[in-house]
Amino acid sequence: MADNLGLLSVLLCTILFQVSLAVGNLNVEAFSNGSFSISVGGKQWFRSGSVGVRDLGRWWSQEDGSLELTGSGQSEGVINVGPFTSYYYEWQAKGASSLTLTTTVSVFEQMPAVLFVLVFNDKATNTSSNVNSTLSTFPSFVIEEGPVDRGYVTWSGNMARFMKIDRWSPDVPIYSNIDGGLPLVVYDSVMENAVVMAPASDFMSANQATFNNTTTGEKTLAFGPLSSITEIPAGYVCSMVLVAGNNVTDSMMQFGNFLKTFYKKDESYRKSDFTINYLGYWTDNGACYYYDTGNYSNYEEVLDAVYADAQTANIPFRYLQIDSWWYYKGPENGVKNWTAKPSIFPNGIEAVAKKTGWPIEAHNRWWSPVTDYAKQNGGKFEFIVESEASLPVEEEFWDFLFSSSKETWNLLVYEQDWLDVAVTRLQALRNTVGLGRMWLKQMGAAATRYGLTIQYCMPWPRHLLQSVEISAVTQSRISDDYTPGNSQWQIGDTTILASALGLAAFKDNFHTSVIEKGCHNTENEPAPALETYAAALSGGPVGPSDHILKANRTLIMATCMSDGRLLKPTHPVMSLDSTFLYRAFQSSGPNGQLWAAYTEVGPFTWYYIISGTMSSAYTMHASELPPSTNVKPRTSFPPSLAYTYTLDGTVVKAMNFTGTLDIPECSVTDFQYWTLSPIMASGWALLGELNKVLPVSETRVVDIITSNGDIHVVYLSGEPGEVVPMTVYDTGSGTTEVTSCTIDSSGNSYFLFPHGPCVDSM
Structure with a gap:
């Protein structure tokens, strides 16, 4: 720079x-x-x-x-x-x-x-x-x-x-x-x-x-x-x-x-971040077990039970997020010591990590003025200490914090929360040029040395902008804290900012069932399906936070493969540009939340259009959709099938997409979700896995072989032994066919489009 x-x-x-x-x-x-x-x-x-x-x-x-x-x-x-x-x-x-x-x-x-x-x-x-x-x-x-x-x-x-x-x-x-x-x-x-x-x-x-x-x-x-x-x-x-x-x-x-x-940001850190690519269990604000152990005496017992329940229900959580309830805080609630209280984890975090095999994403907040790590309080490291907060100012501190946590209890992702409060509480961050940059860069450099990545939480836009200098920062929260029934699923605007800066967008945790009695929050979740779809379409982490025995497996598994690997779009969901026209000029564009994502494989693009709330009906035009490498909606749009479906594989509506799509007035409980699938020269369309939020994802469909302008072979990836139902649609007869493909021992299967079968090699 x-x-x-x-x-x-x-x-x-x-x-x-x-x-x-x-x-x-x-x-x-x-x-x-x-x-x-x-x-x-x-x-x-x-x-x-x-x-x-x-x-x-x-x-x-x-x-x-x-x-x-x-x-x-x-x-x-x-x-x-x-x-x-x-x-x-x-x-x-x-x-x-x-x-x-x-x-x-x-x-x-x-x-x-x-x-x-x-x-x-x-x-x-x-x-x-x-x-x-x-x-x-x-x-x-x-x-x-x-x-x-x-x-x-x-x-x-x-x-x-x-x-x-x-x-x-x-x-x-x-x-x-x-x-x-x-x-x-x-x-x-x-x-x-x-x-x-x-x-x-x-x-x-x-x-x-x-x-x-x-x-x-x-x-x-x-x-x-x-x-x-x-x-x-x-x-x-x-x-x-x-x-x-x-x-x-x-x-x-x-x-x-x-x-x-x-700034030469290395996006390979984001692409390989385990928590962005696999399903995790979350315990932050809004989660069932946020500052609440239910009928259990401590968090070690809670998380052991969560793990056992996931094993029984065959839900493939692959990591665990632990929130601010586990470490020591000072009198003003800043961090005094970032180690686990024995009352929370009697045998340490490492006991849970070892029993579950789950790596840990760990929450942190601003540093207390009485933090044990500051030289002013008898610690080993240089801090700026003020009345409401403190700040480490030497990189060796982060080396100490990250190395010990990774070695002892398998820290994988460091979640730096309360970023905005750190600035409002610490005058030095507002008065000293370059101090905020130094703080975040030192944190990021140490994370890189120890093979960790960082999630930002409660950032202002300036924090997100600063991440372009810090490759270890791979993801950011982009929504308010989850509470059952609130509107924090509305992520379409902020995914634009996060994606532009090379960050995966995290919607936050969510409940997958309407009623989950015995949780920290007693409210019902009226729209667990919308929460799930928003999380899956974000392209970022997916973190259910359900009560033991209450998780909706159908919804959770609609986001991932059988081994927990998330099914992702190429282009995460973002608000249509036309929504900004309505909000600035009130003369055109949709009055509501109308977003689009797409998956691009080979020469073809599948679009996903979702509206969580619409105050009035709206006719969306193809020209409003984001361009992919192969499709430029402003100039032309390929022949496509517009369809809706349910997660049991039923096609509810299917019609030739003629360039417009009528989106009715809707709410969170009857949100609209449409897929646009390209129609091949043969008249067939690949609908994909109709038990998933993303029927065609770049994670599952890794390549397509074409012949004479038509799909010839669909190259699938997955967990060995996983059965993948591939649905196709004949636009001539209006009928569907389903071919079940079993992933082979090498993690592959090849679907011969459109009628099958699936073979292990080509």
Whole structure:
């Protein structure tokens, strides 16, 4: 990262220029006076506001002449994102401050992206003001009407689950706060063009805010370090990126690809994460046994009974999550000591891990000011200690914590919860530039050394952005804590953010039966099927949390193979872009939760469309569906069968998909779920496993051999001995056929489409 930003911030020459560069639907014009303009889809969307910075307790601004442009230049270069052209500007504060700044505008040639970099060449002091603004304004964009109607969407709050959506207008507030407003997507009213704006470095210290120009009266959106930071060291670099795309989802995916490439995030950690790929049993908030042992005297007995029940019911849980009920806490409920209480685990966590064979995902929260690990309290490690929380500041602490836990009780995933509260309780995380980044990177580096992965919980968007520098962070919670009957299944918006950043999205635990008496929460779960479908379609962990003897095996097994391996889509479920049109403009798009996922195997794509709640009926068009490698719904859609089914294998409705699908008004108990299956040249369609949420998943159907534009062989994967029912549909006669395929000893079976049989080798 330092190499990339350093190359982009070197001033090579001083010349006068006015240049324009276009990539895709993005055009950037830069001028030697320090200004720029950005056009999208051939129309100007943004022009620059003034450059400013806080130093010595006041603002120094281009706007009032106290910050002066002293030079400008242009150069070219190449980094891992690709070749770029940069425009450089030198700034000098006038008067009491001797602060100098360098700003750059770098336009990339191979993707529609522009990177803005601000370098503090000198130390800035007494920079802080309120926490929810910025202490500099580069880049800044004038917020104005036209030339097209635009809306905006951004993420906020814990789990980044609160969506702020409105029109882009100087008369409409743009959400900005330490808890969100990042990334921010601006899109047109026909969803043909969109841009993402977000920090591109030191995400934990970055922010955006709106300002009013005291000279022109214009309202601007600016990016820079958090305004609560008290000083900026000389040489500090902060950056912001703007990436263009065709719609909200497309621009977010391009934005995520930019950051993941820039920081070289290794996504193999996510792809191989055991807890993302296999079924687990969960005990966090909302779970039956959350701070509640029922009729048992301790958690060792509870979890032994959970394991025995799973064995009897033949439910293949493969790991165990233990929540905050197991370790020692200080007087303010922060972590005092991350070891198990004997009253909770009389024989230690290791006894449960050994008996069950389940590796452990373990919860943690913020550190108490009286934590035993801090030198201030007689411990061995350097901590920052304040009145409400503390923070480890040396990597050796994480080495100690992870090595001992992995060796002793088979820690597999470290769940760092209460990320937002750590920031609100610890002033140093809000006031010290780079501290949040250091904390999370030290945690991640140690996890990598010990073969662990990390789940973030209660993150703000800035935590998720910071994960692009930390390959060990593979997953994040994206919903509120589960309570039977609440709406935390609504994950379609936040999966966009998580997926863009290379994170698996976790819906949280859930009950699979309506009534589960004797649990911590006494409420009934009215929609266990919807909870299950949302979890399976998320592409992330799936974690039932049922009472012993109450688990609905049919629903649980609909998410996985017989050995607990999860059946996954290629593209996790996300809100349709048209939903953002309705919420910003109230003139088009569905009024409700309408999402889509897809599985792509070979040249074919299977779409999954789900609506948990719809306030009014809506006709969905094929053009609203996300594009796959082989299907571009905006231009054409292959012949497909639209069908619904029940998990006993019954096809309820089946019809040729003619480009529209009528979604009725619905609620959580009658949610709508449709699959679109490509129709082959022969007139047959592969429906797949109709006892699963994802009848065709990339986990089960690993390859397809085609012949003359038709499926010839379907290559299946599974547990040896597992029987996989493959259903096909004849569009000519309107009938189905089912062939049972038994997975061989090597974990494979080959289904000869459409009539079978299944064979062990090809």
